[in-house]
Amino acid sequence: xxxxxxxxxxxxxxxxxxxxxxxxxxxxxxxxxxxxxxxxxxxxxxxxxxxxxxxxxxxxxxxxxxxxxxxxxxxxxxxxxxxxxxxxxxxxxxxxxxxxxxxxxxxxxxxxxxxxxxxxxxxxxxxxxxxxxxxxxxxxxxxxxxxxxxxxxxxxxxxxxxxxxxxxxxxxxxxxxxxxxxxxxxxxxxxxxxxxxxxxxxxxxxxxxxxxxxxxxxxxxxxxxxxxxxxxxxxxxxxxxxxxxxxxxxxxxxxxxxxxxxxxxxxxxxxxxxxxxxxxxxxxxxxxxx
Amino acid sequence: xxxxxxxxxxxxxxxxxxxxxxxxxxxxxxxxxxxxxxxxxxxxxxxxxxxxxxxxxxxxxxxxxx
Numbered sequence: 466x467x468x469x470x471x472x473x474x475x476x477x478x479x480x481x482x483x484x485x486x487x488x489x490x491x492x493x494x495x496x497x498x499x500x501x502x503x504x505x506x507x508x509x510x511x512x513x514x515x516x517x518x519x520x521x522x523x524x525x526x527x528x529x530x531x532x533x534x535x536x537x538x539x540x541x542x543x544x545x546x547x548x549x550x551x552x553x554x555x556x557x558x559x560x561x562x563x564x565x566x567x568x569x570x571x572x573x574x575x576x577x578x579x580x581x582x583x584x585x586x587x588x589x590x591x592x593x594x595x596x597x598x599x600x601x602x603x604x605x606x607x608x609x610x611x612x613x614x615x616x617x618x619x620x621x622x623x624x625x626x627x628x629x630x631x632x633x634x635x636x637x638x639x640x641x642x643x644x645x646x647x648x649x650x651x652x653x654x655x656x657x658x659x660x661x662x663x664x665x666x667x668x669x670x671x672x673x674x675x676x677x678x679x680x681x682x683x684x685x686x687x688x689x690x691x692x693x694x695x696x697x698x699x700x701x702x703x704x705x706x707x708x709x710x711x712x713x714x715x716x717x718x719x720x721x722x723x724x725x726x727x728x729x730x731x732x733x734x735x736x737x738x739x740x741x742x743x744x745x746x747x748x749x750x751x752x753x754x755x
Numbered sequence: 756x757x758x759x760x761x762x763x764x765x766x767x768x769x770x771x772x773x774x775x776x777x778x779x780x781x782x783x784x785x786x787x788x789x790x791x792x793x794x795x796x797x798x799x800x801x802x803x804x805x806x807x808x809x810x811x812x813x814x815x816x817x818x819x820x821x
């Protein structure tokens with residue numbers, strides 16, 4: 466992989482990681498469609514992607530640095546006391562409960578997931594499925610809004626009727642966390658399924674995005690840190706990959722800021738339609754070898 | 756849900772997770788791993804996290820004195 470290619474994928478990964486459009490799907494599909502010669506099944510490709518994820522996780526840590534300080538303090542306070550008294554303590558425990566299913570499934574499904582990386586056809590198919598999922602989440606949300614008789618209200622007023630991340634139930638947090646495991650399939654978006662899960666659990670769009678970003682940070686960071694030694698041992702151009710990871714982090718930071726603003730009144734639909742269109746276009750291009 | 760027996764059960768589970776974490780870290784345990792030899796740090800870290808979660812849950816389940 467050349468420096469330009471590494472930087473391009475870094476930018477692409479960072480820009481698409483937090484959007485509900487599957488960064489992994491794009492990272493598998495686009496090099497294939499551009500006929501780049503490096504092999505995505507190469508042992509250094511997965512650690513490279515993980516390094517890019519590390520850039521994203523760093524961006525999220527910077528974005529939520531104040532909240533993470535409060536959450537970590539809340540975790541230790543509640544863990545030692547054996548009781549949750551504040552919202553930050555509850556959020557810390559919700560994040561722990563949400564992280565465990567994703568971590569368990571990630572560790573034990575790793576080898577199967579890696580074998581799926583090789584096929585851009587599967588990535589394109591899963592991208593279409595991701596789009597359908599996003600539309601389904603919004604369909605269910607609109608139904609909930611109709612049932613609550615919110616149809617006549619503005620988007621801002623509608624959103625105000627739903628909950629903040631701290632109010633999600635522990636069962637819902639575990640389910641949303643487990644949904645993260647779907648994102649190990651290239652084409653299925655981690656942020657998409659977790660934001661969607663948050664919406665089903667009754668969160669506001671912006672709060673579902675915040676919970677999704679907070680939930681993603683320990684998993685991405687943990688997976689990244691554990692893969693870094695593999696990156697160094699496989700003789701890959703570390704400096705080039707690090708530059709790509711920095712670019713990825715900058716793009717992820719900008720994306721997160723944009724999305725948090727967008728989800729004050731925006732919905733998942735545009736991303737759903739984009740995924741369906743991009744997935745179908747990729748399948749056609751791959752099929753006709755264009 | 757507060758119960759002494761539940762708290763003890765979760766504490767025991769935490770100890771089991773710690774043992775599993777150590778066994779994966781030193782390469783004795785190879786169950787559900789992609790390779791059949793060597794240490795498995797990812798599995799070890801996972802079980803260490805599960806142990807912490809179990810101890811936290813045990814502390815939550817422990818009946819508190821007023």
